[in-house]
Structure formats: structure tokens, C-alpha cells
Amino acid sequence: xxxxxxxxxxxxxxxxxxxxxxxxxxxxxxxxxxxxxxxxxxxxxxxxxxxxxxxxxxxxxxxxxxxxxxxxxxxxxxxxxxxxxxxxxxxxxxxxxxxxxxxxxxxxxxxxxxxxxxxxxxxxxxxxxxxxxxxxxxxxxxxxxxxxxxxxxxxxxxxxxxxxxxxxxxxxxxxxxxxxxxxxxxxxxxxxxxxxxxxxxxxxxxxxxxxxxxxxxxxxxxxxxxxxxxxxxxxxxxxxxxxxxxxxxxxxxxxxxxxxxxxxxxxxxxxxxxxxxxxxxxxxxxxxxxxxxxxxxxxxxxxxxxxxxxxxxxxxxxxxxxxxxxxxxxxxxxxxxxxxxxxxxxxxxxxxxxxxx
Numbered sequence: 001x002x003x004x005x006x007x008x009x010x011x012x013x014x015x016x017x018x019x020x021x022x023x024x025x026x027x028x029x030x031x032x033x034x035x036x037x038x039x040x041x042x043x044x045x046x047x048x049x050x051x052x053x054x055x056x057x058x059x060x061x062x063x064x065x066x067x068x069x070x071x072x073x074x075x076x077x078x079x080x081x082x083x084x085x086x087x088x089x090x091x092x093x094x095x096x097x098x099x100x101x102x103x104x105x106x107x108x109x110x111x112x113x114x115x116x117x118x119x120x121x122x123x124x125x126x127x128x129x130x131x132x133x134x135x136x137x138x139x140x141x142x143x144x145x146x147x148x149x150x151x152x153x154x155x156x157x158x159x160x161x162x163x164x165x166x167x168x169x170x171x172x173x174x175x176x177x178x179x180x181x182x183x184x185x186x187x188x189x190x191x192x193x194x195x196x197x198x199x200x201x202x203x204x205x206x207x208x209x210x211x212x213x214x215x216x217x218x219x220x221x222x223x224x225x226x227x228x229x230x231x232x233x234x235x236x237x238x239x240x241x242x243x244x245x246x247x248x249x250x251x252x253x254x255x256x257x258x259x260x261x262x263x264x265x266x267x268x269x270x271x272x273x274x275x276x277x278x279x280x281x282x283x284x285x286x287x288x289x290x291x292x293x294x295x296x297x298x299x300x301x302x303x304x305x306x307x308x309x310x311x312x313x314x315x316x317x318x319x320x321x322x323x324x325x326x327x328x329x330x331x332x333x334x335x336x337x338x339x340x341x342x343x344x345x346x347x348x349x350x351x352x353x354x355x356x357x
Contacts, residue, residue, distance in 0.1 A: 008071065008080060008082055009066075009071065009078045009079070009080040009082055009083055009257075010078045010256060010257060010260065011078060011082075011083070012080070012082040012083075015260065017256065017257075017259060017260050017263075018078065020309070020310045020311040021311075023255065023256070023259060023310060024310060024312075024338065026259065026263070026268075027254065027259075027338060027339040027340055028338070028339055032268075034269075035268060035269050035272065037272050037273070037276055037339065037342075038276060039339075040337055040338065040339050040341045040342055041337045041338075043279060044284065044337065047281050047284070049284050051334035051335070052284065052287075052289075052290070052334065052335040052337060053290070053332055053333065053334055053335065054289070054290050054291070054303070054330065054331060054332055054333050054335060055290045055291050056105055056290075056291055056331050057103060057105050057106055057291065057292075057293055057327060057330060057331050058105055058106060058107055058108065058291040058292070059106070059107075059108045059109075059110055059288070059291055059292040059293075060096070060099070060100055060103075060106045060108070060109050060110070060292075060293060060295070061109075061110040061111075061112065061292055061293065061294045061295065061304075061305060061352070062088065062093075062096060062109070062110070062111055062112070062294075062295045063077070063088075063112050063113060063114070063294065063295070063296055063297055063305060063308060064087070064088040064093070064111060064112070064113060064114075064116050064119045064121075064122065064125070064297060065083075065086055065087035065088055065113050065114045065116065065118065065119045065297050066078065066079045066080075066083035066086040066087075066113065066114045066297065067079070067080075067081070067083050067084050067086070067087055067113070067114045067115065067118045067119070068080055068081065068083065068113060068114040068115040068118070068141065069081060069115055069118065069141070069143060069144055069147045070115070070141055070143060070181060070182055070185065071182065072141075072168075072180060072181045072182070072257070073180055073181070073257060073258075073261060074180060074215055074217075074252055074257060074258045074261065075256060075257045075258070076252075076253055076255040076256045076257070076258055076305075076306065076309050077113070077114065077256065077305075077309055078256040078257055078309070079113060079114040079115075083114065086114075086297045086298075087118075087119055087120075087297060088119060088121070088297040088298075088299075089121075090121050092297075092298070092299045092322070093121050093124075093125050095299070095322050095323065095325075096125075096295060096322060097125070097128050097129070097132075099322060099325050099327075100129065100132060100134060101132055102327075103327050105327075105331070106134065107134065107135060108134065108135045108136075108137060109129045109134050109135070109136050109137070110137040110139070110292075110352065111125070111126070111136065111137065111138050111139065112139040112305065113139070115140075115141055115144045116138060116139065116140075117138070117140065117144050117151060117154060118144065123157060126138070126157075126161055126163060127161065130161040130162065130163075135164065136161065136162070136163045136164065137163070137164045137165075137166055138158065138163050138164070138165055138166070139166050139167075139168075139352075140154075140165050140166070140167050141167065141168055141181075142167045142168070142169065142188065142189040142192040142193065143185055143188040143189060143192065145188075145191075145192040145195060145196075146188040146191055146192055147188075152195075155192075155195045155196045155198070155199045155201065156199055158196075158199075158201070158208075159199045159200060159201070159208055162207065162208070164209040164211070165196060165201060165209070165210050165211070166211045166212075166213060166248070166352075167189075167192075167193070167210070167211070167212055167213065168181075168212070168213045168215065169189055169193075169212045169213070169214070169232075170214065170215055170217055171214075171217070172231075172232055172235040172236055172239070173186070174186040174187065176217055177189065179217060180215070180217045190240050190242070193210075193236070193240070193242045193244070194240065194241070194242060196210055197210075197241075197242060197243060201244075202242075202243040202244040202245055203243060209245050209246075210243075210244045210245055211244065211245050211246040211247065211248060212232060212244050212246070212247045212248070213247075213248045213250055213354075214228055214232070214247055214248065214249050214250070215250055215252055216251075216252060218267075219261075219262060219265065219267035219270065219271045219274075220271075220274070221251055221274060221275075221278060221346055221347050222249035222250065222251060222347075222350075223249065224249075224348075225247065225248070225249040225348065225354050225355045228247055228249055229246065229247035232244075232247050233247075246354070247354070248352075248353055248354030248355075249348075249350075249354050249355060250350050250351075250352075250354060251275075251343045251344070251346055251347070251350035252343070253306050253340045253343035253344070253350075254268070254271065254272065254275075254339075254340055254343065255306060255309050255310060255340055256309060272339075272342070274346070275342040275343055275346045276342055276346075278346035278347045279342060279345055279346060280345055280346065280347060280348070280349060280357055281345075282349075282357045283344070283345045283348070283349030283356045283357045284345060286349065286351070286356035286357065287335075287344055287345070287349070287351065287356065288304055288344070288351035288352050288353070289303040289304040289307070289335050289344075290335070292304060292352075293314070293330060294307070294308050295322060296308050299321050299322045299323065300313055300320060300321050300322075301313065301314045301316075301319065301320055301321060301322065301325070301330070302314060302336075303333075303335045303336055304344075305352070306340055306341075306343075306344070307336055307338075310338065310340065312336045312338060313336070314330065314333055314336065315333055315334045315335075315336050316329045316330055316333045344356075
């Protein structure tokens with residue numbers, strides 16, 4: 001079943017799912033009493049993983065704003081053109097830089113959104129992180145490169161600073177891509193990928209890494225990542241002359257607009273059951289929350305981007321905002337868990353870098 005396209009975010013539509021507390025009620029069977037599932041924390045406890053603890057802080061991830069030029073139907077961020085207020089300011093970014101510079105274990109700065117490039121301080125921040133010698137990842141929706149003339153030089157900017165570009169592309173066909181992300185998205189995405197290739201991204205010997213992200217377009221888990229990558233490479237090269245490095249298969253988590261889709265199409269129960277039945281204990285040690293902190297546009301600290309979108313702040317009460325950032329407290333913190341965590345531990349697992357196990 002196709003995902004219904006939305007022109008506005010949950011928040012601007014005053015949808016009850018824009019309330020993270022309501023989402024958590026749904027996930028925990030308190031809103032839909034017939035949809036109660038085994039507790040994820042208890043499932044981990046039975047394996048001896050409770051509490052699940054961080055293993056350090058290696059990746060500093062920032063969601064620098066929910067403003068986006070697209071309103072994708074599956075978006076767990078509920079981003080869109082109408083989310084202009086939620087944009088990280090210069091002072092917050094400067095504090096993030098202080099933390100990054102003072103924490104030697106942080107080797108990667110992972111910048112996401114929305115469309116992070118729409119933040120007015122994005123380029124300055126990338127330059128500063130690059131100057132610190134940190135690896136910088138930009139999670140780019142591709143179409144932003146084509147959205148406006150002021151973004152047309154992004155491929156050159158990325159290349160100049162050695163930014164790793166991670167881009168969503170639901171499929172190598174127009175129909176499936178536009179159905180998930182909006183009319184015209186596929187053609188703009190292909191053009192943007194060609195522009196990135198032109199400056200060296202995805203090509204051997206350049207050191208410029210271009211990775212794609214695959215999200216299923218419906219209520220099912222992604223297929224085998226290695227198989228998908230081989231097919232994407234074959235089809236994109238044959239049809240459009242496009243090359244890239246890696247493909248990450250990421251499971252859609254039942255959050256925000258994807259949760260809305262599951263509920264509207266009566267797929268919620270079956271999808272949650274599928275995640276639970278696919279629970280894979282071998283994914284637990286590799287979960288991204290264990291070596292990552294995720295920072296919201298307003299400076300609060302979370303274990304991961306998904307917890308951020310449900311407003312589940314870190315358990316370290318003395319260090320929940322970057323103004324009180326305490327690396328020692330955070331590096332061995334207990335991870336905050338909830339029912340959506342079944343998504344990251346299903347099958348081969350799912351993280352910002354794709355499969356885990």
C-alpha cells in the first residue's frame with residue numbers, strides 16, 4: 001500500500017501524534033489497549049543487558065533543525081518547510097564546538113536535520129569541525145542541492161572539506177521514490193548525485209565518500225543490505241552513470257509520520273509484531289546509542305536521534321543539556337529504552353550506518 005503524501009508536518013496539522021507523550025502512549029499500549037506488546041527493556045534484561053550502558057562517546061550527532069525543503073511521508077523527525085522555528089542558533093553551535101574540541105574520544109561529527117544545509121550557520125560549523133580534524137558527516141536529502149541556486153555549490157563545498165555525504169534514496173526508480181518523498185524528488189535526486197560524482201564523490205581514489213540510505217516504502221523490514229547495495233549500484237550505473245560507495249539499509253521506526261501511516265493503514269499491530277519476532281540479540285552490543293550522543297536543535301542531549309524525536313532525554317539528570325555537558329557522566333550512562341527500540345534490534349539490526357549484525 002502506498003504511503004499517503006503529506007504537504008504539512010504533524011505539528012502544523014495539530015495532529016495528536018505531534019505530541020511525543022501521545023506517541024509513547026501508543027507505543028506502550030496505553031492508548032490502544034489491544035496493541036500491547038512485550039516490554040523491550042524486559043527482553044533485554046532476560047539477556048543480561050539491563051541496564052544497557054554506553055561504551056563511550058565517539059560520535060557527536062546534531063539535529064541542527066527541523067526545517068526541510070521536503071515533507072517525506074515516512075519522516076520520523078516530522079520535518080518540513082513549515083518547521084522554521086526549530087533551527088539551532090549560533091550560540092548553541094559554538095557550545096557544541098567547545099565540547100567537540102574538549103572531548104578527544106569524539107572522532108566524528110554527524111550533522112542531520114531536516115535539511116541541515118538550510119541552517120544559516122551550517123557551512124561555518126562544517127568549516128570549524130573540519131579545522132578541528134574531525135570527520136564530518138552530512139545527512140543530505142539530495143534535492144536541497146537542486147532546490148535553490150544558493151545550494152548549487154554544495155558538492156564543491158563538501159569536497160573542499162572532505163565531508164562524507166550520506167543521502168536518502170528510497171529506490172532506483174521514479175515511481176517508488178516519489179511515492180515516498182514527493183513528486184519530482186527522484187529526478188532532482190539523480191541530478192544531485194550526478195553533480196556529486198562530477199566533483200569526485202563515490203569514485204575510487206578521491207577519498208570523497210558518498211553513501212546512500214534505503215528505507216522500505218511500506219510496513220515491512222528492509223531486505224539484505226549487501227544484496228540491495230549490489231542492485232542499486234548496478235541499476236544506477238547502468239541507467240544514469242552514477243557511482244557511490246555504500247548503501248545503508250535502515251528500518252523505519254514507528255515514530256511520527258511513519259507511525260501515523262501505520263495507524264491509518266491498520267498496519268501498526270502487524271508491524272510491531274514483525275519487529276518483535278525479528279528481535280536479534282546479536283545486534284545489542286553494536287547499537288549506535290552506545291557510542292553516540294545526539295543533540296537537539298535547542299541543545300538537549302539524547303542517546304540517539306530516535307529518542308530525541310520522542311523527547312526521551314538521557315538518564316544522566318546532571319547532564320541533560322549541552323550547557324551542563326559532562327563527558328564522564330555520559331560515557332558510561334544507562335541508555336533510555338522504549339518500545340521503538342525493537343526497530344534497531346530487528347533482523348540484522350539498524351543504525352545510522354545501516355546493518356549492525
